[in-house]
Each structure stands twice: as structure tokens, then as C-alpha cells.
Amino acid sequence: MQRFVYADNAGTTALSKTALEAMMPYLTEFYGNPSSIYSLGRKSKTAIETARQKIAAAIGAKAEEIYFTGGGSEADNWAIRSVVEKMSKKGRHIISTAIEHHAVLHTLKALEKQGCEVTYLPVDSYGQISLDELKDAIRDDTILITIMMANNEIGTILPIAEVSKIAKERGILVHTDAVQAVGHIPVDVDELGVDMLSLAAHKFRGPKGIGALYVRKGLFLPAYLTGGGQEKGRRAGTENVAGIVGMAAALEEAIANMDENIKKVTAMRDRLIENLLKIQFSRLTGDPVNRLPGTASFVFECIEGESLVLSLDAKGICASSGSACSSASLDPSHVLLAIGLPHEIAHGSLRLTINEDNTDEDIDYILAEVPPIIARLREMSPLWEDKINGKL
Ligand SMILES: Cc1ncc(COP(=O)(O)O)c(C=O)c1O
Numbered sequence: 001m002q003r004f005v006y007a008d009n010a011g012t013t014a015l016s017k018t019a020l021e022a023m024m025p026y027l028t029e030f031y032g033n034p035s036s037i038y039s040l041g042r043k044s045k046t047a048i049e050t051a052r053q054k055i056a057a058a059i060g061a062k063a064e065e066i067y068f069t070g071g072g073s074e075a076d077n078w079a080i081r082s083v084v085e086k087m088s089k090k091g092r093h094i095i096s097t098a099i100e101h102h103a104v105l106h107t108l109k110a111l112e113k114q115g116c117e118v119t120y121l122p123v124d125s126y127g128q129i130s131l132d133e134l135k136d137a138i139r140d141d142t143i144l145i146t147i148m149m150a151n152n153e154i155g156t157i158l159p160i161a162e163v164s165k166i167a168k169e170r171g172i173l174v175h176t177d178a179v180q181a182v183g184h185i186p187v188d189v190d191e192l193g194v195d196m197l198s199l200a201a202h203k204f205r206g207p208k209g210i211g212a213l214y215v216r217k218g219l220f221l222p223a224y225l226t227g228g229g230q231e232k233g234r235r236a237g238t239e240n241v242a243g244i245v246g247m248a249a250a251l252e253e254a255i256a257n258m259d260e261n262i263k264k265v266t267a268m269r270d271r272l273i274e275n276l277l278k279i280q281f282s283r284l285t286g287d288p289v290n291r292l293p294g295t296a297s298f299v300f301e302c303i304e305g306e307s308l309v310l311s312l313d314a315k316g317i318c319a320s321s322g323s324a325c326s327s328a329s330l331d332p333s334h335v336l337l338a339i340g341l342p343h344e345i346a347h348g349s350l351r352l353t354i355n356e357d358n359t360d361e362d363i364d365y366i367l368a369e370v371p372p373i374i375a376r377l378r379e380m381s382p383l384w385e386d387k388i389n390g391k392l
Pocket of ligand 1: 010072
């Protein structure tokens with residue numbers, strides 16, 4: 001039987017058994033509405049508040065600073081849009097980067113149409129920003145700096161604590177999209193010095209469609225969804241009780257095993273990187289050092305990333321080329337263009353993202369399958385002959 005290897009954990013993860021077991025009672029016998037005052041409802045309410053405490057503890061926050069959302073995109077939208085609403089008297093200038101997830105970038109684009117001005121900091125070939133350029137970009141009317149903690153396509157980890165230090169000197173709020181970081185590397189809101197932080201359960205073996213926004217105590221953000229009084233009146237709607245419980249269980253598990261997971265996953269990632277870089281005309285994308293433990297990302301010249309992903313699928317390997325959200329479009333990824341890759345090379349990207357569910361045998365299998373697929377695709381490429389003859 002053909003092996004199945006899931007190597008797209010930055011896209012989403014399989015639900016952990018611990019999370020599923022924690023969720024089951026809230027999908028079956030404990031179905032009460034958390035707003036109901038009878039005991040079945042109170043059971044759900046208690047589960048939510050216990051989960052809030054666990055999630056807060058996992059990122060060094062207080063329970064009252066955690067607001068549940070429908071995932072990472074909603075948390076990003078809420079943070080950014082509500083700062084614009086709240087701070088409109090001070091100004092409408094926002095600083096971000098060219099490599100943010102579309103949940104941030106498209107939100108900023110929409111706000112630009114409504115009169116906000118946005119400075120998108122460029123990044124270097126590793127996907128790192130320059131702190132001097134950040135300082136230079138700050139204006140008197142800057143209200144928010146929103147910079148991701150770790151990039152979803154190339155795995156680069158950005159210097160958020162330094163960003164916050166600069167922002168604090170100028171009294172500017174900081175939001176970080178930590179969707180790819182939480183559960184994988186240490187995240188502490190005080191060490192990072194951020195005012196808001198987004199996370200999503202399905203990136204750390206929790207369920208899909210549930211996430212959270214951390215909002216520092218004292219920062220009163222306007223309501224995002226109006227209606228009932230849930231989430232202190234800021235995010236109306238009957239809570240996704242099972243999702244919240246599953247998210248807390250998955251995060252607690254990820255934090256308890258983090259050191260061990262980082263060691264195991266980094267070793268597998270490095271084996272992928274070391275061996276796949278032996279392929280002719282290949283490059284690593286992202287920062288070689290400040291990089292997520294599970295992200296091995298590459299570009300291979302004279303290759304179409306989509307063809308590579310489909311060929312790997314035929315061999316039972318789930319991988320991606322660019323981000324999951326942009327894989328429906330044929331444009332090269334904005335992240336790969338931002339790190340300076342030419343269009344034709346950016347098209348040949350491969351992202352393998354592994355986690356603690358993967359094994360050494362998975363890595364052996366990927367390493368056995370990728371090189372012959374690339375060789376076959378290159379044989380079919382009209383560019384390949386020119387490339388090996390030095391004409392390209
Ligand atoms: C960095 C980053 N931010 C935000 C999101 C969006 O999260 P969600 O799919 O939970 O809305 C993702 C998901 O891919 C992501 O990787």
C-alpha cells in the first residue's frame with residue numbers, strides 16, 4: 001500500500017486525540033447554551049472559562065485578556081479594524097510588512113480604500129524587516145504597527161519584541177499575527193510587549209474555525225460583532241463551546257511537549273533541508289536560523305510548484321506551493337516576490353511543513369520521492385535544456 005504523508009501542517013493540522021476527547025462531551029451530552037442559567041448551561045459556561053484560563057496561561061496572559069473568535073482571520077480583522085475605529089482622532093496611519101498573511105493584507109487594503117494610509121515595510125531575502133526602516137516609517141499619526149510573528153510560507157520568525165520596544169517609545173499600539181507561532185515556539189505576550197495577538201487552533205492540532213484575540217488589559221477595543229452579550233459584549237454569538245474546549249486542550253498539550261517537539265521537528269526539518277538542497281538549482285526560502293521548527297520551504301528552478309504538488313499528491317504526500325489560501329490563484333506568492341525572487345523562480349516553490357505527528361519514515365519517503373519527480377518535471381520543461389546548457 002502506498003504511504004500517506006501529511007506535510008502541510010502550516011495549512012492546517014490533524015486534530016489531536018486529546019483535543020477530540022476533550023471536545024466530545026460538549027458535542028454530545030453537555031449541549032447547553034453557555035448563557036442559560038440552569039446547570040446544563042452553566043456546565044458549558046464553566047468549560048469556556050476554564051479554557052480561557054488555559055489559553056491565557058499558555059501565552060503569559062490573564063484570562064480576561066482572551067477573546068474567542070472564529071479563527072485567525074477574524075482575530076486579525078478585529079484587532080486592526082477596531083484600532084482604526086478607536087484611534088481615528090489620533091490618525092489613520094498603519095505600519096505593516098509586505099509578507100503578512102492575506103487576513104492582514106486584505107484588511108489593510110480595504111482600510112486604505114476608507115482613507116487609511118499604510119506603510120508596508122519591505123523585507124530582505126530572508127524575509128526580515130529592518131528596524132531602522134520601521135523607525136523611519138513612524139509618523140505622528142501612526143496608530144498601529146501590525147507585524148506577524150512568524151511567516152506562514154517561509155517560516156521566518158520576526159523580531160516582535162524589538163518592534164514593540166520601538167513602538168512603545170512612540171506610544172503606538174502593536175498587534176502581531178502569531179497564528180503560525182503559537183503552540184510551536186514560546187510565545188509570551190509580556191516578553192513580546194504586544195497589545196494584541198491573534199492565534200488559531202487548527203495550526204496546533206486543535207479544531208478549525210476557532211481562534212482567539214489577546215487584548216492587553218486596559219485597552220478597550222470596540223465590539224466586533226454586535227448582538228448578545230457574549231465575550232463581554234464585544235463578540236456576539238453563542239460560543240463554539242466544543243471548539244473552545246478543543247483549542248485549550250490542544251494548546252495545553254502543545255505547550256507541555258514543546259521542548260521535545262521542537263527538538264524532534266527541527267531535526268526532521270533540517271534533514272529535509274539538507275537533502276533537498278542537494279537538488280541542482282534549488283534554494284531555501286526564509287531565514288536559515290530564525291525559522292519555525294517545522295517549515296522546510298524551497299524554490300526549484302524550471303519547475304511549476306502546482307505540478308510538483310499534484311505529482312506529490314499522486315504519491316500520497318500532501319505539500320503546498322505558496323500559501324493554502326493563494327493556491328487557487330496562479331500568481332506567484334506575494335511573500336516570495338517580497339523576498340526578491342523573480343516571478344519565474346517564485347513559481348517553483350514547495351512548502352513542506354511538518355509537526356510532531358510526522359516520523360523519520362515520513363521524511364525518508366519525502367526524500368525518496370521529491371528528487372525523481374523534480375527530475376521528471378524538468379525533463380518536460382521547455383526551459384530545462386537552456387538552463388543546463390547555461391543559456392538561462
Ligand atoms: C499567519 C496566518 N495568519 C492568519 C491565518 C488565518 O487563520 P484562519 O484560517 O484560522 O482564519 C493563517 C492561516 O493560514 C495564517 O497562516
